Amino acid sequence: MLSGENGPRSRSVYNGKCSLSDTVSDTHVFRMHITQTSHQDAIDCIRDAVKSILGDEVLESLFIHLETRNGLTRDEVPHRPDVFFASLKEAFGQMSGETIGRFIIKLFYARLGLAFDSRSNGILLDYVENARRKIGL
């Protein structure tokens, strides 16, 4: 056995189907795919949640508000959930911003097939972190 090639890494080297670099590359591509899919899911959830309670016009106005007031484009939202949730509270008020954020997160959890525990009353960013951990981001 070559030194340093035991454990999971050695399987990809010895099975003759792919090299170590292929495995790393595949993992990277898979991870990128998950990341892109969940980021798109996150944007879709925001769109669907806000549309379902307030309609298209408010949704568009919210995105304009986020970009103009908070420098947050819709594509950046999944990368900066902290700014997004703070902006929701700034736009709609503390209580309503929190409930809209929770409504979006519930939809996101459902789309990812994750169980949402509303009883835990966690803060919004904790739910996002929890989802990231569960889907391995």
Next chain:
Amino acid sequence: MRELSEEIEISKLLGSDVKLEILALFRKNPDLVDKIDGVSRRVGRDTCEVQAEVKDLIDLGVLHTRTIEASKVIYYDPKNVANIQKQISYDLRKGTSE
């Protein structure tokens, strides 16, 4: 408490999970006419919980009540909701072009 506009107290409209669920239900089914316990069942909540939230939505003109064969039913007012949405939209955009 934040008010998006002078006319709409936003927390009265969006200030609880139950309110959002009721709003989403009626937006998806604008012709729905149902009793309070029917609405509660549709959103999967207790009637008492829904009753309190419905009161605020009635005050805002999002929902109305009427009596049909001795039963009090709730229905949606899309025209009023459109006006409220316009106002929220206006308030969100206000100042963004400055």
